[in-house]
Amino acid sequence: MRTAQSCCSLCLCVSVVKEVALQPPNPEWSKYELPPLPELGEPADWNALFGRPGPLIVEIGCGGGRTLIGMALARPAENFLAVERAGEYYRVLRERVTRRALRNVRVTRVEAEYLLSRLFPDECVREYHVYFPDPWPKRRHHKRRLFTSEFCANLRRTLIPGGVLFLATDHLDYYREVLPRLQAVVAVQEHPGPWEDAPLGRTNYEVKYLKEGRPIYRLVGTKGARGEGRGARDPFHKSHCSHSSHSTS
Numbered sequence: 001m002r003t004a005q006s007c008c009s010l011c012l013c014v015s016v017v018k019e020v021a022l023q024p025p026n027p028e029w030s031k032y033e034l035p036p037l038p039e040l041g042e043p044a045d046w047n048a049l050f051g052r053p054g055p056l057i058v059e060i061g062c063g064g065g066r067t068l069i070g071m072a073l074a075r076p077a078e079n080f081l082a083v084e085r086a087g088e089y090y091r092v093l094r095e096r097v098t099r100r101a102l103r104n105v106r107v108t109r110v111e112a113e114y115l116l117s118r119l120f121p122d123e124c125v126r127e128y129h130v131y132f133p134d135p136w137p138k139r140r141h142h143k144r145r146l147f148t149s150e151f152c153a154n155l156r157r158t159l160i161p162g163g164v165l166f167l168a169t170d171h172l173d174y175y176r177e178v179l180p181r182l183q184a185v186v187a188v189q190e191h192p193g194p195w196e197d198a199p200l201g202r203t204n205y206e207v208k209y210l211k212e213g214r215p216i217y218r219l220v221g222t223k224g225a226r227g228e229g230r231g232a233r234d235p236f237h238k239s240h241c242s243h244s245s246h247s248t249s
């Protein structure tokens with residue numbers, strides 16, 4: 001039988017989602033899944049959850065985990081937390097991490113807002129990756145958008161000094177709303193060109209939208225020691241792109 005892992009690398013096609021949904025429970029999942037919320041503690045002890053110390057790399061809304069799994073394979077010494085609230089994608093993510101026995105990854109189905117506000121202590125995250133957060137285009141739904149002022153404040157609180165946020169969206173209205181909020185908490189460098197490590201796209205959505213020719217708005221935000229700070233470290237490259245980016249702060 002074809003496995004979820006063997007289907008077209010790390011894409012998220014309907015057949016993979018359906019196939020994984022039909023699989024029986026696997027006792028191996030417990031090595032990678034966070035325990036239920038009541039057992040976690042607030043804030044959670046992340047070094048204990050990973051079984052070793054180390055700043056966290058967090059991807060929020062990671063779908064089937066294409067980007068996070070690539071990073072975790074390339075950087076085995078770091079601790080990766082994959083956050084996905086949609087059950088169908090979460091099951092694919094859990095399956096892929098388990099099949100690859102990625103001991104430096106934990107997966108959780110928690111809401112990102114809850115994670116940042118309740119489960120993360122101050123200064124525990126080295127990198128946040130948020131690619132194509134749901135834009136909620138209707139005005140009456142804007143309040144559901146992830147990047148509220150409170151969320152941005154928690155991003156800053158939980159980043160270590162020098163920690164970095166990577167964000168991409170195809171939604172200009174959302175991008176314009178988020179930009180000043182993020183500029184208030186981190187030093188933002190807009191990154192209009194493709195990511196150097198992945199010119200065809202880091203995530204499934206980015207690959208799809210680039211093929212369609214949609215404009216994509218990307219930024220890198222760095223937490224300085226006193227709220228400022230420039231020159232984010234790109235985790236995928238030794239030198240950060242400077243020719244295709246410009247500072248906005």
Ligand SMILES: C[S@@+](CC[C@H](N)C(=O)[O-])C[C@H]1O[C@@H](n2cnc3c(N)ncnc32)[C@H](O)[C@@H]1O
Binds near residue numbers: 063
């Ligand atoms: C538009 S998709 C993008 C998926 C992936 N990042 C990509 O670029 O291919 C947004 C994803 O974020 C997840 N998501 C949205 N809001 C979330 C939240 N508050 N907490 C956790 N996951 C969330 C959704 O379930 C969905 O899988």
